Amino acid sequence: MNIPARLLQDLQQVKGFNEEAFIAAHQQPAVTSVRLHPVKHSKAFAANEQVPWCSEGRYLNERPVFTLDPLYHAGAYYVQEASSMFLQQVLKETVSDNNNLRVLDLCAAPGGKSTLLASFLGPDSLLISNEVIRTRASILEENMTRWGYMNTWVTSNDPRDLARLTGYFDVIVVDAPCSGSGLFRKDARALDEWSEANVQLCSQRQQRILADVWPALKEDGVLIYATCSYSPQEDEQILDWLATELDVTGIKVSSNAEWGVVETTSGRGLHGYRFSPDKVKGEGFFIAALRKTSAADSMRPVRYKTLHDKKAHQQSSYLLHTDFLCLQADKESYHAINPIHEADWHQLQGKVYLRKTGVQLGIPTAKDWLPAHDVALSINRSASLPSIELSKEQALKFLRKEDFDLPTANKGWFLLTYNGLGLGWIKSLGNRFNNYLPKHWRIRMEIPDADWE
Numbered sequence: 001m002n003i004p005a006r007l008l009q010d011l012q013q014v015k016g017f018n019e020e021a022f023i024a025a026h027q028q029p030a031v032t033s034v035r036l037h038p039v040k041h042s043k044a045f046a047a048n049e050q051v052p053w054c055s056e057g058r059y060l061n062e063r064p065v066f067t068l069d070p071l072y073h074a075g076a077y078y079v080q081e082a083s084s085m086f087l088q089q090v091l092k093e094t095v096s097d098n099n100n101l102r103v104l105d106l107c108a109a110p111g112g113k114s115t116l117l118a119s120f121l122g123p124d125s126l127l128i129s130n131e132v133i134r135t136r137a138s139i140l141e142e143n144m145t146r147w148g149y150m151n152t153w154v155t156s157n158d159p160r161d162l163a164r165l166t167g168y169f170d171v172i173v174v175d176a177p178c179s180g181s182g183l184f185r186k187d188a189r190a191l192d193e194w195s196e197a198n199v200q201l202c203s204q205r206q207q208r209i210l211a212d213v214w215p216a217l218k219e220d221g222v223l224i225y226a227t228c229s230y231s232p233q234e235d236e237q238i239l240d241w242l243a244t245e246l247d248v249t250g251i252k253v254s255s256n257a258e259w260g261v262v263e264t265t266s267g268r269g270l271h272g273y274r275f276s277p278d279k280v281k282g283e284g285f286f287i288a289a290l291r292k293t294s295a296a297d298s299m300r301p302v303r304y305k306t307l308h309d310k311k312a313h314q315q316s317s318y319l320l321h322t323d324f325l326c327l328q329a330d331k332e333s334y335h336a337i338n339p340i341h342e343a344d345w346h347q348l349q350g351k352v353y354l355r356k357t358g359v360q361l362g363i364p365t366a367k368d369w370l371p372a373h374d375v376a377l378s379i380n381r382s383a384s385l386p387s388i389e390l391s392k393e394q395a396l397k398f399l400r401k402e403d404f405d406l407p408t409a410n411k412g413w414f415l416l417t418y419n420g421l422g423l424g425w426i427k428s429l430g431n432r433f434n435n436y437l438p439k440h441w442r443i444r445m446e447i448p449d450a451d452w453e
């Protein structure tokens with residue numbers, strides 16, 4: 001791999017940069033890692049080597065075809081680059097309590113940071129996982145559904161629109177679109193598309209995004225800024241821009257010397273954390289945490305009548321084990337949120353585009369309730385739902401929406417599980433069944449013979 005000369009030149013000024021080691025590390029393959037779900041326990045990768053800065057992070061010796069693992073589809077783990085899991089360490093050191101927080105993940109697709117945030121936050125906290133690009137927002141929605149948390153809501157708004165939520169968030173994570181040099185080993189396109197001009201363009205876009213969303217952070221709130229770029233123009237120089245334009249102080253995050261993370265200091269004294277594959281077991285990454293020191297306007301509380309639908313709640317409450325609030329999303333379908341977040345729901349409803357709030361419950365029919373796919377993947381689903389455990393072959397056939405035999409004498413709805421984790425619904429008609437896996441969730445790839453078992 002030929003690293004662009006201009007990038008190497010820019011990196012000469014970076015603390016700890018060792019050109020020879022950096023180039024040599026880029027001749028090695030990328031590291032593969034996953035982050036385990038803290039609630040959906042499974043045997044998958046649990047015994048593997050731990051990513052040192054993340055309790056649920058695990059290294060893999062090789063990259064399997066994740067699509068062929070039903071546990072991946074059940075949300076037992078998320079495939080995430082190891083360096084970016086340092087967000088867990090940053091959260092532990094900057095947020096004293098993980099409950100009653102309002103957190104925004106502004107640039108969230110496909111969902112790596114958001115699934116980590118969801119795992120970190122307590123149930124009374126609210127995570128708004130936002131992605132401006134609609135097609136990417138649907139991937140985000142799918143990944144957050146798979147992760148299964150009721151207190152994660154997916155939105156699709158421009159950062160400017162989220163500024164309407166003045167002083168609302170305790171934590172804002174901006175994992176900014178960047179020139180992507182940190183991903184050279186993972187993605188050949190990142191190398192092909194790298195240019196000095198693009199670094200400049202990204203730097204300006206990053207400033208615009210940060211300035212746009214800034215009003216939404218409350219006083220003393222924490223901004224976590226990250227990129228997967230090595231370029232100081234997108235890293236330390238952005239911290240300096242923040243220190244010049246906005247009222248911030250830096251937050252120091254501790255790390256073990258053995259981890260190989262390089263703490264850098266921007267010209268204006270703000271701390272940043274650099275990850276480089278010649279020093280850490282992971283890809284290129286940069287992260288920094290800052291505190292807002294200026295006052296922020298707060299939003300007026302809204303008056304509202306509860307939209308909790310008691311009748312639908314009674315009908316659907318067998319689906320979930322938690323005490324939830326049942327709201328009607330549109331004319332037909334219902335969704336469940338934590339009752340503590342009802343005021344938030346009303347407040348946000350009028351101001352931003354909410355794509356998915358909480359767990360979709362499904363649709364009532366004349367004599368029945370059509371359960372939503374969300375419920376099957378929710379960590380709050382009731383443990384007493386009628387369910388059928390599948391073999392790997394059956395699970396893959398279900399996920400491909402192929403025919404397969406199931407010994408279901410009884411009629412009605414059944415949750416299909418694999419290793420005890422929900423995969424989706426079928427409705428049994430006695431002698432046959434209908435597969436209710438949403439079409440766009442279907443595995444499309446052909447499955448090699450050896451992978452059925």
Ligand code: SAM
Pocket residue numbers: 106107108109110111112113114131132133136158159175176177178205209
């Ligand atoms: N946080 C994600 C994760 O951990 O999986 C990765 C985010 S990626 C580095 C940056 C995201 O910013 C992309 O999903 C991209 O679509 C989005 N984006 C692009 N332009 C943007 C803009 N002008 N404002 C906000 N987000 C933008």
